[in-house]
Amino acid sequence: MPNAPSRRRAARSPLDHSPRRLRAQRVIAGLRLSELARRAExxxxxxxxxxxxxxxxxxxxxDKIATAxxxxxxxxxPGRRTAA
Incomplete structure (x- = not known):
């Protein structure tokens, strides 16, 4: 039997995020963990x-979290910040 093509989706590379920045942005937005999770689906x-x-x-x-x-x-x- 010939090899069937794989139907698995290509793995997406994880992005390096800053847990500290993620939490800080949530706190600044005034959101509880559960509310941000709901908004970000x-x-x-x-x-x-x-x-x-x-x-x-x-x-x-x-992207979902940033949008929410x-x-x-x-x-x-993490990385360099640019002045707004």
Whole structure:
């Protein structure tokens, strides 16, 4: 039997996010963990793991969180900051 093509989706590379910045942005927005998770359409457990640094975020998840917070992905990731 010939090898069938794989139907698995390509793995998405996790983005390096800053748990400290993620939590700070949530606090600045005045949101509880459960409310941000609801707005970002992710589980509260996932968000908790992202904030504690025990889990890496996919690009899609980080985008959902940034959108729910009204900030950019750059605000949640380490690196150089540019003046606004």
């Amino acid at each position: 992710i589980s509260k457990g996932t968000l908790s793991e992202l904030e504690s640094g025990t889990r890496n975020a996919s690009p899609e998840t980080l 917070l009204g900030c950019t992905i750059a605000d949640l990731t």
